Amino acid sequence: MEHSYVSQAVQFLFAGLSTGSIYALVALGFNIIYNVNLLVNLAQGEFVMLGALTMISVYSRGLPLGLAFGVTTLVVGVVGILFDRLAIRPLKRPSIMLMILLTLGASTFFKGLALVAWGKDPYTAPTFSKTQSISVLNATFSTQTLWVIGTLIVVYVLLQLFLDRTIVGKAMKACSENPRAAGLMGINVKRYIMISFFLSGAIGAVGGMVVSPISFMVYDEGTMLGLKGFASAVLGGVGSYPGAVVGGLVLGLLESFSTGYISSIFKDILAFLALLIILILKPSGLLRRRED
Amino acid sequence: MKRTALFFILFAVGIYLLPLLLKGSYWMHILVIIGIYIIGAIGVDLVVGFAGQISLCQASFFGIGAYISAILSNTYGFPPVLALLIGVVATSAIALGLGLPVLRLRGYYLAIATLGFGLIVQSIFVTLQDITKGPDGFRNVVPLSIGGYVFREVTEYYYLVWTISIFILLLTRNVVSSRVGRALLALRGDDVAASSVGIDITKYKTQAFVLSAAYASLAGSLYAHYNRFISPQVADLSNSITMIIMAVLGGIRTVYGVIIGAAIMKSIPELLESILDYQMIITGIILVVLLLYMPQGLLGTAGSIIAWARRRRAG
Numbered sequence: 187m188e189h190s191y192v193s194q195a196v197q198f199l200f201a202g203l204s205t206g207s208i209y210a211l212v213a214l215g216f217n218i219i220y221n222v223n224l225l226v227n228l229a230q231g232e233f234v235m236l237g238a239l240t241m242i243s244v245y246s247r248g249l250p251l252g253l254a255f256g257v258t259t260l261v262v263g264v265v266g267i268l269f270d271r272l273a274i275r276p277l278k279r280p281s282i283m284l285m286i287l288l289t290l291g292a293s294t295f296f297k298g299l300a301l302v303a304w305g306k307d308p309y310t311a312p313t314f315s316k317t318q319s320i321s322v323l324n325a326t327f328s329t330q331t332l333w334v335i336g337t338l339i340v341v342y343v344l345l346q347l348f349l350d351r352t353i354v355g356k357a358m359k360a361c362s363e364n365p366r367a368a369g370l371m372g373i374n375v376k377r378y379i380m381i382s383f384f385l386s387g388a389i390g391a392v393g394g395m396v397v398s399p400i401s402f403m404v405y406d407e408g409t410m411l412g413l414k415g416f417a418s419a420v421l422g423g424v425g426s427y428p429g430a431v432v433g434g435l436v437l438g439l440l441e442s443f444s445t446g447y448i449s450s451i452f453k454d455i456l457a458f459l460a461l462l463i464i465l466i467l468k469p470s471g472l473l474r475r476r477e478d
Numbered sequence: 479m480k481r482t483a484l485f486f487i488l489f490a491v492g493i494y495l496l497p498l499l500l501k502g503s504y505w506m507h508i509l510v511i512i513g514i515y516i517i518g519a520i521g522v523d524l525v526v527g528f529a530g531q532i533s534l535c536q537a538s539f540f541g542i543g544a545y546i547s548a549i550l551s552n553t554y555g556f557p558p559v560l561a562l563l564i565g566v567v568a569t570s571a572i573a574l575g576l577g578l579p580v581l582r583l584r585g586y587y588l589a590i591a592t593l594g595f596g597l598i599v600q601s602i603f604v605t606l607q608d609i610t611k612g613p614d615g616f617r618n619v620v621p622l623s624i625g626g627y628v629f630r631e632v633t634e635y636y637y638l639v640w641t642i643s644i645f646i647l648l649l650t651r652n653v654v655s656s657r658v659g660r661a662l663l664a665l666r667g668d669d670v671a672a673s674s675v676g677i678d679i680t681k682y683k684t685q686a687f688v689l690s691a692a693y694a695s696l697a698g699s700l701y702a703h704y705n706r707f708i709s710p711q712v713a714d715l716s717n718s719i720t721m722i723i724m725a726v727l728g729g730i731r732t733v734y735g736v737i738i739g740a741a742i743m744k745s746i747p748e749l750l751e752s753i754l755d756y757q758m759i760i761t762g763i764i765l766v767v768l769l770l771y772m773p774q775g776l777l778g779t780a781g782s783i784i785a786w787a788r789r790r791r792a793g
Contacts, residue, residue, distance in 0.1 A: 226586050276770045282585045283532055287726060288769045290719055295762025302755055413593065413715075420590045455601045458594035465591045466579045 193324035198446040199439070200322075204331040204400070206438020207338035208234070211393035212415025213422065213430035214345065215386035221362035221425050222375075222382040225274060226282065228289040231412020232296035233390025237262050238403040239300060241395045242309045251314065255395055259388045265296075266387025270380055293409065300405035308402035311395075330399045337396045341389055342431055358382065362425075417461050437461075486647075486734065493640050497633050504748075506632045510704060512744045513639035517697040519724035519736040520650050521690030526722060527730040528654055529686040530666030531581060532589040535596040536694050536721045541713025542569045543695030544702040545603060545610055551620040551703075553609075558622045562699040566692050573691030577684045596715055603710035615709030622703040635704045642700070646693060651733050653689070662686055694721075727768060729775030738776050 216230045241258040245251065273292050277284065315329040349355040360368040361378045369375045393411075394403070401407075418437050422429025437457055444456040500506050518540050525533045543565040550561035580591045603610050610616065622629040622638070629635055653659055665672040665679045673679045702708045711717070724743050728735025746764075750757045772779045 226589075273766050273770070279773070282589075283526065283530075284769055284773055286532065286586070286589060287719075287722065288766060291762050291765030291769060293762075294758050294765065298756065298758025298760070298762055301758060409715075413597075416586075417590055417594065420587065424586065455598050455605070458597050461594045462580070462591055462598075465583060465587055465594075 190324070194446065196323050196325035197327060198442045200325070200327045200331050201446075202439035202442030203435060204334040204397075204438070205441060206418075206435035207334045208393050208397050208411060208434075209414050209418040209437050210338050210431045210434025211341060211389055212411055213419035213434050214341065214427060215389040215393075216415055216419045217425055217427060217430050218345075218382050218386045218389070220419075222358060222365075223274070223379050225280070225285050226289065226416075227386070228286060228412060228416065229269070229293035229296060230386065230390055230415055231408035231410065232293050232300075233262055233266065233387045233408070234394035234397070234411050235300060235403060235405065235408030236265060236296060237391025237394030238311070238398040238407075239304050239309060239394075239405075240391070242311050242398060242403070243304075245311060255392075258395060259391050262391035262394075263384040263388035266383035266385075266390075267380055269387070270383040274383075275376070275379075293412070297406050297409070304405060306404065308404045308407075309398070310402050311398040313399045314396075328400050330396070334396045334400070337392060338431065338434075341392060342427070345385075345389075345427065354378075354381065414457075417458070421461060421464060482734070489737070490644050493644070494637070497636055501633065506636055508744055508748055510632060510635050510639050511701075512740045513636070513643045514697050514701050514704070515721065515724060515740040515744060516643045516736050517646050517700070518694045519721045519740055520646055520733065521693035522721045522725040523730060523733060523736055524650060524654070524662075524686050524693075525690045527725060528659060528662040528666065529683055530662075531683060531687065532585065533592045533687065533690070534589055534715065534718050534722075535576075535592040535599070536690070537715070537717035538596040538599040538713050539569050539573060539691040539694035540698035540701070540717065540721075541599060541603060541708075541710070542572060543698030544708045544712055545616070545698075546695075547699035547702045548616045548619045548708055549609060552616070552618070558620055558703050559624055562622075562696065562703070565699045566695045569695030570688050570692045573688045574684065577687040578680075581680065581683045581687060593715065596713065596718060600710050600713045600715075603713055610710075613710060615707055615711075616702075617707050619702045619706045619708065621706065622700075629703075635700075639700055639704070642696070646696075647733060647737075654731075654733060658682060658685065723765060726773075727775055729777030729779070729781070732775065732777045732781070735775050735777035 212230050212234060215233065216227060219225050219227045219230075237258055240261055241254050244257055245254040249257065269292055273288060277288065313328060313330045314333050317329050319326050319328050320332075347355075349359050357368070357373050358378045358381060360371070360373055361375050365375050368378075394408075397403075414437060415434070418433035419430050420433070421436060422431070422433030440460055441457045448456070496509070497506065500509070518536060521539075522533070522536050525531050525536075543562075546565035546568055547558065547561045550556040550564060551558045556564070576592075576595055580588065580595070583591055604613050606612075622635070629638060654662070661672070661677045661679075661682045664675075664677055665682060669679050698712065701712070720743055724739030725736050726739070727742055728737065728739030746761060747757060750760060768775075774782060
């Protein structure tokens with residue numbers, strides 16, 4: 187009896203960590219753009235969807251997994267750049283409202299594009315490892331779960347190294363600290379905004395690719411992921427990278443345990459109720475001190 | 479100002495004469511839907527446009543009104559008009575309960591809070607199957623009736639809905655040109671400054687939010703009784719976004735702009751029916767292009783052009 191209790195909890199833990207990792211990846215991508223451009227990109231979830239569907243298409247044409255992964259990351263990164271050039275840069279007087287609507291418009295466009303390209307059928311990819319599932323403490327879960335969690339760790343570490351150790355990363359940080367001053371110091375702020383869109387698209391795509399073997403992907407699947415990623419970023423404190431990871435994992439675990447112990451129908455209700463309460467009690471997010 | 483009034487009277491007369499031309503056509507149905515959505519979208523203009531608060535849950539209030547109407551009139555046999563009124567009162571109360579804590583938040587924090595509320599409401603409609611009939615939706619909603627008179631024909635709903643939306647348009651016009659409207663504009667511009675000159679910003683924000691929710695609920699009830707079928711889809715985020723686009727497209731803070739916005743947004747799907755798969759791409763492009771190059775909306779841009787032409791003539 188107790189044994190099954192433990193195995194159940196382990197099961198929920200891994201399920202929560204893996205969905206949470208995807209939310210965290212979306213939230214990281216969201217913060218990268220926000221930090222450089224103060225833009226709230228609600229099309230972030232569509233990068234995830236595009237990543238998953240592009241990889242499945244490329245992979246099914248016989249490319250090796252690693253290559254398919256690389257090609258897709260590049261393609262969606264370039265989609266991010268195009269998005270910046272065509273829809274964001276021409277915006278003359280940005281306001282939060284305009285940016286929210288603009289990115290929602292872009293999100294509709296991406297969904298429409300995917301609908302035409304892939305139709306309404308759901309797709310899934312094979313697991314990355316040959317062994318499909320493993321057991322820990324009598325709990326069985328897909329090996330892909332470990333890939334997802336591992337990917338979050340790798341992406342997070344690489345991102346921090348990039349921002350702290352490379353000249354491009356430092357310049358990007360400078361742009362987010364103070365774009366005007368950075369511009370006066372000779373940093374081409376527009377170029378770094380472009381790089382932030384590339385990175386954000388690429389990270390979204392990576393999230394989509396690693397999750398595609400454990401969840402079906404359809405043209406409109408990205409929206410909910412995007413919203414939950416957005417919620418995670420807000421939970422952790424908008425703009426904070428560790429906050430994105432914590433926010434994503436907290437939301438993922440909350441969903442998985444409430445689904446498991448209470449009922450799957452309360453999944454969204456409890457997660458968003460918690461979000462509402464946290465917002466009301468501590469609007470600056472879990473990891474941020476109050477600024478204003 | 480006088481010219482606007484003249485245009486509005488001409489518009490109202492046109493609306494009442496239109497059925498003579500379109501009688502029996504499918505467009506009558508579209509026009510009823512447009513009239514209903516105008517009521518919901520004016521609420522968005524009030525909260526988002528005038529008060530400057532980003533609310534992403536207008537469709538939730540629309541849905542709450544629709545479901546209260548359907549449940550009370552079908553399951554409990556209430557007269558539809560009473561069900562509609564109870565819906566408006568209950569929705570206003572819910573909006574007050576949500577607004578008091580949530581409207582203290584700003585920018586995207588408010589956006590995400592209202593978005594979260596919207597998702598919760600939609601899940602409740604899906605979850606409480608015994609009451610709401612779950613994801614498949616509520617069928618055969620009782621048609622609207624006043625006294626013993628039952629509304630059956632599209633034309634009857636047309637006159638009813640448009641009379642209500644014209645009334646709501648005028649009411650909102652009066653609200654925004656009153657003290658309340660000026661207070662809303664002040665807090666939209668700079669809430670700290672507004673509160674420092676003695677404007678009770680929480681009070682005005684909440685009032686706008688509650689009034690807007692009441693409009694949405696009214697629209698939702700009308701929709702439920704007219705369409706006679708509702709599903710949790712009516713409370714979807716995409717429906718909230720549609721209503722925001724209606725307000726922005728016509729021209730935010732113009733009140734009358736929502737007429738154009740609602741007309742365009744509800745006609746596009748009909749006009750693009752033959753290329754249904756491309757509908758999303760086209761809607762996305764229209765939205766992006768409009769926001770980039772005409773952020774004031776169609777009516778706002780027309781206003782700017784007229785003002786510019788006048789300045790030129792005046793030298």
